[in-house]
Amino acid sequence: MGQELRIVMVEDVQSDAELVERELKRAGLAVRARRVEREEDFRRELGEFHPHVILSDFSMPQFDGMSALRIACEIVPDVPFIFVSGTLGEDYAIRALKNGATDYVLKSNLVRLPPTIERAVSVAAARAERKREEQLLALEHAVVRHIADADNASDGLKTVMRSICETEGWDLGRYFRVDEKAALLRFEEDVRPRRRADGSRMALERACMVQRHVCGPSRREVGHPAQIRNAGRVHVSGRVRRQADRRHGLRQLPDSRAR
Numbered sequence: 001m002g003q004e005l006r007i008v009m010v011e012d013v014q015s016d017a018e019l020v021e022r023e024l025k026r027a028g029l030a031v032r033a034r035r036v037e038r039e040e041d042f043r044r045e046l047g048e049f050h051p052h053v054i055l056s057d058f059s060m061p062q063f064d065g066m067s068a069l070r071i072a073c074e075i076v077p078d079v080p081f082i083f084v085s086g087t088l089g090e091d092y093a094i095r096a097l098k099n100g101a102t103d104y105v106l107k108s109n110l111v112r113l114p115p116t117i118e119r120a121v122s123v124a125a126a127r128a129e130r131k132r133e134e135q136l137l138a139l140e141h142a143v144v145r146h147i148a149d150a151d152n153a154s155d156g157l158k159t160v161m162r163s164i165c166e167t168e169g170w171d172l173g174r175y176f177r178v179d180e181k182a183a184l185l186r187f188e189e190d191v192r193p194r195r196r197a198d199g200s201r202m203a204l205e206r207a208c209m210v211q212r213h214v215c216g217p218s219r220r221e222v223g224h225p226a227q228i229r230n231a232g233r234v235h236v237s238g239r240v241r242r243q244a245d246r247r248h249g250l251r252q253l254p255d256s257r258a259r
Contacts (some may be wrong), residue, residue, distance in 0.1 A: 020113065027115075069081055135167060139165075
């Protein structure tokens with residue numbers, strides 16, 4: 001695993017956290033870990049640090065592992081949660097797994113931890129990729145439907161942009177602005193969503209490709225994603241990543257102008 005793993009450790013014993021980190025590095029993993037032992041610190045790190053995986057002791061004086069698991073399932077349900085505990089009986093282990101824990105490793109057997117983390121992160125990444133593919137496909141279908149149902153290209157564009165922003169969690173006014181002088185709808189490329197930037201931009205590009213196919217090709221293939229002309233037709237341009245489109249299998253749509 002070449003990427004650096006961001007790990008939040010819910011652990012009240014500093015030396016135990018150091019042992020865990022040392023074992024992971026000894027196994028060849030690149031890790032950046034942050035240790036917390038209070039609920040407020042745990043919530044903060046989930047929001048700011050964006051961990052790839054969460055490791056948690058089961059019982060601590062100020063916080064407990066099951067509470068951490070419950071919070072993680074609410075805030076970051078797709079992030080693997082692994083219990084690393086000195087004492088975790090079979091009953092507690094079963095209860096933890098039923099409540100959403102990914103796995104558990106005993107502190108007396110830390111050699112199991114690196115492969116457990118690698119497997120959990122790999123499975124989570126594959127699951128996230130499938131979920132993203134489903135979102136992009138649904139968005140693609142929504143774009144085609146909105147364009148087909150629109151009375152004109154201008155109304156269609158508004159509905160398409162609203163769909164994209166709702167799917168991606170964007171603020172429409174933050175990422176697009178109207179340039180009335182140039183008759184352009186400009187995409188602010190220097191302002192990107194904090195997370196999922198690549199996938200969000202890909203969704204926009206794919207939607208723009210669909211809009212271009214339905215409304216007609218632009219005379220220029222460079223510039224900003226959407227260009228509005230006086231004739232009321234919407235022309236879409238932009239740098240489309242061909243490799244990404246091949247990966248996501250963008251299909252050729254029937255030419256609506258032939259109907």
